[in-house]
Amino acid sequence: MIDRLLECFRGENVVVACVYCDFQDHERQTTVNMIGALTRQVMDALGVVPTEIKEAFREAEREVGGRGLKVLETVKLLTRALIPVKRTFICIDAVDECSDKHLSQLLTSLHTVSQTSPGVRLFITGRPHVRSAVEKYLPGSAQVIPFSPNSDDIREYLEMRLEHDLDSEEMSPALKADIMKCIPEKIPDVYVIADSIPEAPSNR
Amino acid sequence: MDPSRHAKPNTTGAGHINSFNPVNSYNTTTNITYVDEKAKILNWLSPLQPRTRHNDVRARRQDGLGEWFLQADEFLRWRDGGGESCKATLFCSGNPGVGKTFLR
Numbered sequence: 001m002i003d004r005l006l007e008c009f010r011g012e013n014v015v016v017a018c019v020y021c022d023f024q025d026h027e028r029q030t031t032v033n034m035i036g037a038l039t040r041q042v043m044d045a046l047g048v049v050p051t052e053i054k055e056a057f058r059e060a061e062r063e064v065g066g067r068g069l070k071v072l073e074t075v076k077l078l079t080r081a082l083i084p085v086k087r088t089f090i091c092i093d094a095v096d097e098c099s100d101k102h103l104s105q106l107l108t109s110l111h112t113v114s115q116t117s118p119g120v121r122l123f124i125t126g127r128p129h130v131r132s133a134v135e136k137y138l139p140g141s142a143q144v145i146p147f148s149p150n151s152d153d154i155r156e157y158l159e160m161r162l163e164h165d166l167d168s169e170e171m172s173p174a175l176k177a178d179i180m181k182c183i184p185e186k187i188p189d190v191y192v193i194a195d196s197i198p199e200a201p202s203n204r
Numbered sequence: 205m206d207p208s209r210h211a212k213p214n215t216t217g218a219g220h221i222n223s224f225n226p227v228n229s230y231n232t233t234t235n236i237t238y239v240d241e242k243a244k245i246l247n248w249l250s251p252l253q254p255r256t257r258h259n260d261v262r263a264r265r266q267d268g269l270g271e272w273f274l275q276a277d278e279f280l281r282w283r284d285g286g287g288e289s290c291k292a293t294l295f296c297s298g299n300p301g302v303g304k305t306f307l308r
Contacts, residue, residue: 146298
């Protein structure tokens, strides 16, 4: 998705920034850090640190031991970093893996950013149960598209996995054909694309 | 840069170019300070490195996956549209492992 957007808008005043949420990293994945990571990417893409951000940093540094950012401040800094950008795509992957507290804070912050910066487009992925949170904290702004792999996706994925199957003794052409026929028929919307397709069945 | 240029006295036409060297070295010094502060600012903003994870996703994904999604009208309208007529947020909802992260 990110690379596709980058290719599509190459050479234009467009920035793509992303955050991957991970339930194993709750300690570091705070709203401040996630919004800050977006700001970092915007500044990296533009190659410039806006004066206001430098000043905010210097002011925070003057305080004893340095001072961390607060949510509202970090939202303000992101909004500032976005001013020169015509269009920004912000991609948040697996938003359901945020802790509850940060899920609501993050979505509220993103809502503020998108309201303040008209060129912002948000792409959020997550499990179906966070849909209500997305709709609640991004009121009127979210369109929901259910994603499930179609049969072409499943077939292509199976072909790729079978091609890389090292256990070629077990994997006969007949077994391959059987897998290619049966699995796409039997799997409508389940755990297909993750690493959950069994390797070549052995004689267990 | 050719070090011999530094050795030339500023008596020739080329010397005028050399005479800018001190300016250049001043700039270099300024840049070092700037880069140093820039790195500190970036760390102050966030310790997260989403690009690392992105490179991992890029290495593992299968091209062509979810092409139907990236060609869907809803997606194209979101990508190219603007203003109030078009919703700014697209929420791609799906169970774990269906390939949302690996959309290409």
